[in-house]
Amino acid sequence: MNQKTQKPAQIRHALTVKREDDFAAWYQQVVSEGEMAEESGVRGCMVIKPWGYGIWERIQKIMDAAIKEAGVDNCYFPLFIPLSYFAKEADHVEGFAKEMAVVTHHRLIADGKGGLMPDPEARLEEPLIVRPTSETVIGAAMARWVQSWRDLPLMVNQWANVVRWEMRTRMFLRTSEFLWQEGHTAHADRDDAMKETLRALEMYRSFAENVLAMPVVAGEKPENERFPGAVATYSIEAMMQDGKALQAGTSHYLGTGFAEAAGIRYQSKEGAQELAHTTSWGVSTRMIGGVIMTHGDDDGLRVPPAIAPHQIIILPMLREDDGDEALLAYCEEIRRELLKxxxxxxxxxxxxxxxxxxxxxxxxxxxxxxxxxILEIGGRDAAGGMVSALRRDRIWREDAKTNFVGQSREEFVAGVAALLEDIQASLHREATEKRDANITRGLTTLDQVAEFFAEDKRYPGWVELNWSRPTGDALEKVVEQLKALKLTIRNTALDAAPAEGLCPFTGEAAVERIYVARAY
RNA sequence: CGGGGAGUAGCGCAGCCUGGUAGCGCAUCUGCUUUGGGAGCAGAGGGUCGCAAGUUCGAAUCUUGUCUCCCCGACCA
Structure with missing residues (x-):
C-alpha cells in the first residue's frame, strides 16, 4: 500500500450533467441553472428570464446600431396579418401554411360549465394569422410607399416577435414564439438587391464573430433549403460543441416574386413601370442558443464580455458582523472606479x-x-487594498481548485479592460480552433461520407465536399441520400477555395464546395 | 403529428404494481459553532401529488380524458 499516492484532485463541476455524457440534457441544464429561460405552460413558448433577456438586449443594441449604420430605419408592423395578404405568394404559402396560428374570433362567452369559449356569434369575417414573418404586410406597405425610382432603395427593419407552430421545440433553438429582427428592402434592380442581401449577410458574419465570439461560415444555401419564395438564400452557419451545425442568421434575395404579389412597382427614369427587387434578412433569439452551445462548459454558460449584461460581478464576502460596512464601502469604491x-x-x-x-x-x-x-472581496482584501479575481473562461487550476488570482486593486483596475478583451478574444479563438479541428475534407465518395458519419462517432463535425450543384430531381435524390444519414447540406462558403475534382453524388465535375453536417 | 418516456416542495428523486390521507437528498429559514474559498451540528418551514372526470367508505396510487415537458421519427426561413 503506497500511502503517498494521492488520488488526483477531482474537479467538482457546477453542473450535474457533462456535455460529453448527454449534450441535450446538458443544454437544458445550462438554460435552467444559468437562469436564462423557463417553461411557460404554453406549448413551445418560453419565459425569458432577466439574464437571458439581458443578453438579448445586448444583441439588440449592437445589431440595431449596425442596421442603422447601413441606412435602414426601424418601424413596426402589426402582429396580425389578414389571411388574404398571406395567400398572395404561392411558394410562401406552401412553406408556412402548416405552422400557422390563426385568430378566428374576437369575443369570449361563458361555456355554461364554468369556463369560457369563443363566442360563435363573434367569428371574424376574415381570419387573421399571427405573423410567422412579415414579407406580406411589409410588401403591402411598400407597394404604397414606392412610386418612383427616387423612392428606392426602401429599407426598413423591425424588432418583433413571430409565431410558427412548431412540432418539436427546444429552448432558444426552436420555439413556437421567438424574438427577432427582420429587415426588408426594395431595390430598383437585381444587382442592388443582391448587394444588400450580401451586405446583411456580412453584417451577421461580423456580428457573430466579433460580438458573439462565434465562428461562422457565411455562404449560400442549396436550392432545397431556400426560404419559401426566395430566389437565393444565404446563411451563417456555426458549429456547436456536439459537432452539429446551427443556422444562426439568414439573408434572402427575393427577386421580384414578392413585389409582384404585393404590387411593389415604380416608374423608372425612362418612364416604364418596373417591379422592385426585394430582400429580407433576420437573426433571432436562436443566436442565444448558439452562444450557449458554442461557449458553454461543464460549469454552465460562458458569456462573451461583449454581450454579458454584467461583465464584472463584485461579490463581497459578507459575514454579517461589524466588518461588513467597511467591506461594502470598499466594494462600492471599486465599482465606481470600474464604471469610469x-x-x-x-x-x-x-x-x-x-x-x-x-x-x-x-x-x-x-x-x-x-x-x-467574478471579483470576490473579503475583509482582508479591503484592509490591504487587494482583490481576488476569477475569469470565467478559466476557472480551474491544475490542483482542481478555483483559479482566483489575488492582486492589488490598482493592478486589477489597470488591467481590467485588457482582461475583458482577452476573454472575448480567447473565447473566439477557442471556438475557432474547435471548429477547424472538426471540419473534414478530402472525402470523395458517398460511402466514405456514410462511414464518416457512422453511429459510433458521436461528434463527427462537418464535412466539406465537392459539389456539382445538381438541381431538380438530381438534387432531390442527393437530399434523400443525405437524409438517410441524417445529414443536410449547410451552405457553400462565399470565400471557399475553387473546387477541383468530381462531385461525390453525381460524378460530374465539381463547381463549388459544400458543407454537409447534422444540424439543429 | 406518429412511437416511447415523464409530470409528487425551488432543484433532483422515492412512494404507485399490492388504494388507508406524503417522504428523502440538496436548497431555504432559525440557533449555536465555524470563517479566505462550493462549512458543521441541531431544529424548523414549505406540497390542492400537472389538470379534470370516473371507480371507491377512502385515490399520489386504479380507469378515462386533457395539458405540458423530454427522447426518436416526420416536419422545420
Whole structure:
C-alpha cells in the first residue's frame, strides 16, 4: 500500500450533467441553472428570464446600431396579418401554411360549465394569422410607399416577435414564439438587391464573430433549403460543441416574386413601370442558443464580455458582523472606479451583488450564468487594498481548485479592460480552433461520407465536399441520400477555395464546395 | 403529428404494481459553532401529488380524458 499516492484532485463541476455524457440534457441544464429561460405552460413558448433577456438586449443594441449604420430605419408592423395578404405568394404559402396560428374570433362567452369559449356569434369575417414573418404586410406597405425610382432603395427593419407552430421545440433553438429582427428592402434592380442581401449577410458574419465570439461560415444555401419564395438564400452557419451545425442568421434575395404579389412597382427614369427587387434578412433569439452551445462548459454558460449584461460581478464576502460596512464601502469604491472605464468600445458593466447570502453560493450561481469576471472581496482584501479575481473562461487550476488570482486593486483596475478583451478574444479563438479541428475534407465518395458519419462517432463535425450543384430531381435524390444519414447540406462558403475534382453524388465535375453536417 | 418516456416542495428523486390521507437528498429559514474559498451540528418551514372526470367508505396510487415537458421519427426561413 503506497500511502503517498494521492488520488488526483477531482474537479467538482457546477453542473450535474457533462456535455460529453448527454449534450441535450446538458443544454437544458445550462438554460435552467444559468437562469436564462423557463417553461411557460404554453406549448413551445418560453419565459425569458432577466439574464437571458439581458443578453438579448445586448444583441439588440449592437445589431440595431449596425442596421442603422447601413441606412435602414426601424418601424413596426402589426402582429396580425389578414389571411388574404398571406395567400398572395404561392411558394410562401406552401412553406408556412402548416405552422400557422390563426385568430378566428374576437369575443369570449361563458361555456355554461364554468369556463369560457369563443363566442360563435363573434367569428371574424376574415381570419387573421399571427405573423410567422412579415414579407406580406411589409410588401403591402411598400407597394404604397414606392412610386418612383427616387423612392428606392426602401429599407426598413423591425424588432418583433413571430409565431410558427412548431412540432418539436427546444429552448432558444426552436420555439413556437421567438424574438427577432427582420429587415426588408426594395431595390430598383437585381444587382442592388443582391448587394444588400450580401451586405446583411456580412453584417451577421461580423456580428457573430466579433460580438458573439462565434465562428461562422457565411455562404449560400442549396436550392432545397431556400426560404419559401426566395430566389437565393444565404446563411451563417456555426458549429456547436456536439459537432452539429446551427443556422444562426439568414439573408434572402427575393427577386421580384414578392413585389409582384404585393404590387411593389415604380416608374423608372425612362418612364416604364418596373417591379422592385426585394430582400429580407433576420437573426433571432436562436443566436442565444448558439452562444450557449458554442461557449458553454461543464460549469454552465460562458458569456462573451461583449454581450454579458454584467461583465464584472463584485461579490463581497459578507459575514454579517461589524466588518461588513467597511467591506461594502470598499466594494462600492471599486465599482465606481470600474464604471469610469471602457472595454470593447463601451463603458464597463459592473454589478455589486450585495444581496445577503454566502459569497460562495452566489459565486457558483454567477459561474453557471457565465459572468465573465467574478471579483470576490473579503475583509482582508479591503484592509490591504487587494482583490481576488476569477475569469470565467478559466476557472480551474491544475490542483482542481478555483483559479482566483489575488492582486492589488490598482493592478486589477489597470488591467481590467485588457482582461475583458482577452476573454472575448480567447473565447473566439477557442471556438475557432474547435471548429477547424472538426471540419473534414478530402472525402470523395458517398460511402466514405456514410462511414464518416457512422453511429459510433458521436461528434463527427462537418464535412466539406465537392459539389456539382445538381438541381431538380438530381438534387432531390442527393437530399434523400443525405437524409438517410441524417445529414443536410449547410451552405457553400462565399470565400471557399475553387473546387477541383468530381462531385461525390453525381460524378460530374465539381463547381463549388459544400458543407454537409447534422444540424439543429 | 406518429412511437416511447415523464409530470409528487425551488432543484433532483422515492412512494404507485399490492388504494388507508406524503417522504428523502440538496436548497431555504432559525440557533449555536465555524470563517479566505462550493462549512458543521441541531431544529424548523414549505406540497390542492400537472389538470379534470370516473371507480371507491377512502385515490399520489386504479380507469378515462386533457395539458405540458423530454427522447426518436416526420416536419422545420
Amino acid at each position: 472605464l471602457s472595454a470593447l468600445g463601451e463603458p464597463i458593466r459592473v454589478l455589486l451583488d450585495k444581496r445577503p447570502g454566502k459569497a460562495t453560493q452566489k459565486r457558483w450561481a454567477w459561474v453557471k450564468k457565465g459572468a465573465p469576471i
